[in-house]
Amino acid sequence: MFTTYLVVTLLTSTVNGLAATANFIGHEYPKSQADKLRVPRSWMRPLGTLLAAGALGLLAGFAVPVLGTLAAAGLVLYFLGALCTHLRVRDYQLAPWAVFFCLPAAALVVNLAYHGSW
Known part of the structure; x- marks a missing residue:
């Protein structure tokens, strides 16, 4: 069980850390998504900060499980908020969103299974 917990947590942290980095450096993909979803580009850094905090929090969970x-x-x-944003503008191309949503969902399930619920 520990191996599953380790792999899922590290993968989720890495993917979200890379997404945060893309937001911070102004990569074209987050910009195009922001434009498509009618989200102000000025939100890219705050959203990247949330992703980075999540990625770092997952790693901190190895020391402090909560x-x-x-x-x-x-x-x-x-990512549930991101889904609402996609649906708000009637964007139903949700495959990339599904990947980004399923990773932290899996991390949450594995974390609770490994450490037990509060």
């Missing part, structure tokens, strides 16, 4: 659980739950909520 932080990992809260980080995974926060990322799940972040």
Whole structure:
């Protein structure tokens, strides 16, 4: 079980850390998504900060399990908000969103299974 917890947590942290980095450096993909979803580009850094906090929180969960659980739950909520944003503009191309949503959802499930619920 520990191996599953380790792999899922590290993968989720890495993917979200890379997404945060893309937001911070002004990569074209987050910009085009912001334009398509009618989200102001000025929100890219604050949204990147939330992704980075989630990624770091997952890693901190190895030392303090409750932080990992809260980080995974926060990322799940972040991506539920992203889903609402996609649906608001009637964008139904949700495959990339699904990948980004399923990773923290899996991290949350594995975290709770490994550490037990509060």
